[in-house]
Structure formats: C-alpha cells, structure tokens
Amino acid sequence: MKIVVLDDYQRVARDLGFDSLPGEVEVLHEHLAGLDELAAALRGAQVVVAMRERTPFRAETFDRLPDLRLLVTTGMVNAAIDLAAAAAHGVTVVGTTMSGSAKSSSTAELTWALILACRRHVVSEDRALREGRWQTTVGTGLAGSTLGVLGLGRLGTQVARIGQAFDMRVIAWSHNLTPERAAEAGVTWVPKGELLAASDVLTVHLKLSDRTTGLIGAAELAAMKPTAILVNTSRGPIVEENALVTALTTGTIAGAGLDVYDTEPLPAGNPLRGAPNTVLLPHLGYVTEAGYRTMYQQVVEDIAAWRAGSPIRVLTA
Numbered sequence: 001m002k003i004v005v006l007d008d009y010q011r012v013a014r015d016l017g018f019d020s021l022p023g024e025v026e027v028l029h030e031h032l033a034g035l036d037e038l039a040a041a042l043r044g045a046q047v048v049v050a051m052r053e054r055t056p057f058r059a060e061t062f063d064r065l066p067d068l069r070l071l072v073t074t075g076m077v078n079a080a081i082d083l084a085a086a087a088a089h090g091v092t093v094v095g096t097t098m099s100g101s102a103k104s105s106s107t108a109e110l111t112w113a114l115i116l117a118c119r120r121h122v123v124s125e126d127r128a129l130r131e132g133r134w135q136t137t138v139g140t141g142l143a144g145s146t147l148g149v150l151g152l153g154r155l156g157t158q159v160a161r162i163g164q165a166f167d168m169r170v171i172a173w174s175h176n177l178t179p180e181r182a183a184e185a186g187v188t189w190v191p192k193g194e195l196l197a198a199s200d201v202l203t204v205h206l207k208l209s210d211r212t213t214g215l216i217g218a219a220e221l222a223a224m225k226p227t228a229i230l231v232n233t234s235r236g237p238i239v240e241e242n243a244l245v246t247a248l249t250t251g252t253i254a255g256a257g258l259d260v261y262d263t264e265p266l267p268a269g270n271p272l273r274g275a276p277n278t279v280l281l282p283h284l285g286y287v288t289e290a291g292y293r294t295m296y297q298q299v300v301e302d303i304a305a306w307r308a309g310s311p312i313r314v315l316t317a
Contacts, residue, residue, distance in 0.1 A: 002067075003047040003303065007031055007054040010287070016296035021303060031055070031265055039064035046070065047306075049299050052286070053078055054264065059085035070094070072302050074295040076313065079208060083317035092306060093315045096298035107285035108158040111233045114257030115142075115201055117279045118229045140200075140227075143167040148199025149187065150216075151234070152177050156205035157185045163201075171195055174206060196223040201231065208235035218243040221252055229255040233285045236261040241272065248275040259285050 001023035005013050008027050018025050026045075031054060032038040038055065042048055047070045050057065057071060062085050069091060073081060076095040086093045117123055120139040128136045147163035149156045149172040160170045170187045173195040182189035190198065202224065206212045216230070217240040224230070230253060232239050241262050247253050255277035264283055266272065272280065298313070305312040 001047065001307070002026070002045045003049065004028065004042055004045040005049040007051040010292075012292055013049075013296055016293055017300040018296070021300060022307075035061060035064065042068070047072065047303055050074070050078070050081070052283075053080040056080040057086065058082045059088075062086060062089040062091060065089075070303065070306050070311075072096075072299050073315070074299065076315065078315070081315075083315055087317065092311050094302045094306065094311055094313045095315050096295045096302065096313065105158060106288045106291055107155055107233050108162065110259060110281070110285045111159050111203055111205075111231055112162055114231050114233065114259065114279055114281070115203070115229070118231070118255045118257045118277075119201070123279050142201075145169070145200035146171060146198050148172070148195045148202040149205060150174060150195065150202060151205035151207075152182060152185060152187060153205060156203075157187075159203055159205060160185055160187050168201075171198060175211060193223065196220055197225070200225065200228055202228060203231040204234045204238055206234055206238055208237060213237045214240050216240065216244075218246065221247040224253050226251060227254050229253065229257065231257040233259040236264070241270075245271045245275050248277060255279075257281075259283055 003021060003023060003025045005018060005025065005027040008029050011029055013027050018027065028041060032041055038061065042065055044067050046067055048068060049072045051074050057080065059082055062068065071081065071086060071091050071093045073093065074096050076097055078095070081093060083093055119142060121137040125137060143166060145168055147160070147168040147170045149160050149170060151174045152160065152172040156172065160172065163170045164186060171190045172182050172187045173190055173192045177189060179189040196202070204216070215238050221243055230239065244256060248256060257279045258272070259281045260283055261272070272278065302313060
C-alpha cells in the first residue's frame with residue numbers, strides 16, 4: 001500500500017504517527033499547484049492525505065488517479081473536494097475531527113494577534129527598529145472603540161469576549177443572527193450597514209458559501225471608517241481581493257490583517273503582497289502543536305480503520 005501525505009509544510013507528519021503505518025509512506029513538503037504535477041506525484045498511491053483545503057480534488061483530479069481508493073482530509077468539511085466525483089470514482093473520503101473549542105480558540109487567538117499587530121503597528125515597528133529607527137508610528141488603543149463581528153458563531157463569540165475584556169463596544173451581524181442570540185453573548189445586534197459604518201475593527205467569522213462569497217466588496221469597504229481595519233481569518237473569497245487592495249492603496253480603510261486568501265499559498269505576484277498597512281500570515285489559524293497532533297493521529301486511525309474494512313468519519317455528498 002502506497003500512502004502519500006500532501007502539503008506537510010512544517011515537516012511534522014512523520015513525527016505524529018505515520019511511520020507506524022504499514023506500506024510505503026511518502027510525505028511531500030512542497031505544494032503541488034498543477035494537475036499534471038499532482039498526478040505525477042500521486043501515481044500509484046492507494047491512499048492520499050490532504051491537509052485542509054490546500055489541494056483541490058475535482059472530477060478531473062480523480063480521473064488522473066486510477067489507483068486512489070482512500071482520500072483523507074484533515075477536518076470534517078473540505079470545500080476543495082468534490083465528494084460526488086470521489087464516490088463516482090470509487091474513492092472513500094474520510095475526515096478528522098478537532099475539538100470545536102480548541103479549534104476556535106486557536107483561530108480566535110490569531111485573530112487578536114492580527115488586530116493588535118495592526119492597531120499598534122507591531123510589524124512595521126519591529127522592522128524599523130532593526131533598521132536603526134526608533135518610534136516611527138503612533139498606535140491606536142482598543143478601549144472605548146467598537147469591534148464589529150461579522151458572524152457570531154462559536155469563533156465569533158470567542159473573539160467578541162476578548163473584545164469585551166479590552167473594554168470595547170462589541171456589535172455583530174450575519175444573515176441569520178438575531179438580536180436575542182447576540183444579547184446572549186453580551187453583544188449588540190446591528191444591521192449590516194451600521195456594522196460597517198460603526199466598526200473600528202471589523203473581523204470576519206463566516207463560513208464560505210454562495211451567500212457569503214464577495215460579501216465584503218468595494219461598496220462595503222467604502223462604507224467603513226477611513227480609520228478602521230479589516231481582519232479576515234475565515235476564508236479569503238468572503239472579501240473581494242481586488243476591492244480590498246484598492247481600498248488599502250487609496251486609504252479607504254486604514255489597514256488589514258489577513259490569514260486567508262483567494263489562492264493559497266498566496267502567489268508571488270499577488271498585489272496584496274505590496275498593499276500598504278497590512279499584516280499577512282500564511283493561514284495559521286488552525287496551525288498549532290495540539291491541533292496538528294489531533295488531526296494527524298486521527299488520520300492514522302482513519303487509514304487503519306479503512307484497511308480493516310470499517311472506515312470511520314466518512315464524508316458524503
């Protein structure tokens with residue numbers, strides 16, 4: 001049995017149980033962006049392990065992988081996998097769970113790292129100090145300002161609680177959020193327009209769907225304060241990338257902290273790389289030692305269960 005583990009950027013997979021599996025285990029550390037390159041790397045593999053949504057598996061991908069029988073994804077939802085096409089090609093798709101509170105906590109923590117980095121100019125001041133300059137910016141405090149939470153689920157609620165601890169006024173909106181549900185979290189529900197206009201920090205915590213794709217575009221960015229910052233640790237396409245670059249370049253908003261992008265890894269020529277007043281991270285929200293340990297150990301469990309004829313955590317269309 002040949003097993004290929006994709007996108008192990010940090011080179012941690014082998015230390016978390018894969019060497020206990022029978023057969024040949026190949027771990028790839030570089031992202032394979034093209035279908036030809038991917039198909040060549042996976043030739044002969046019966047089992048493939050995908051890290052989150054880094055590598056898409058569409059019908060044309062399965063067409064090129066006739067030996068594939070088990071596709072394991074970290075997480076129980078993966079929009080990059082066409083589950084119907086997998087089933088049509090006789091491929092079982094299974095996932096891994098992760099404690100909801102642990103997962104949201106790690107992303108909430110990173111959200112606040114981005115907020116603080118943007119508001120206190122942490123990255124630019126670090127760079128300036130290393131270049132011999134001292135105190136080049138004036139930061140903006142959080143107490144008394146308004147935190148706007150776009151999506152008040154488990155993660156958004158955790159982010160809101162931290163905002164309250166900073167003595168911020170916290171407001172929220174999403175398509176399904178009610179004033180009563182917001183009040184349970186100690187948050188004030190407001191219409192979408194007011195959320196945009198009133199937020200000093202707008203943070204995105206929505207699932208990507210047809211309804212949320214492009215939810216924040218040029219008009220929404222123009223409705224924000226010129227002193228406001230936008231933080232997105234959810235999914236890149238929720239915020240229109242070109243509109244955000246324009247808003248940052250023209251000063252429509254004051255800055256942005258991003259952990260997610262339309263295309264990941266972020267391409268070398270992407271204009272976000274040169275956009276002013278930004279803190280850019282490589283999708284680290286879920287990347288913690290505890291998170292990886294849980295996900296990869298469950299991957300090993302998934303493969304062992306499938307080999308025994310009783311697959312677990314099966315994903316279906």
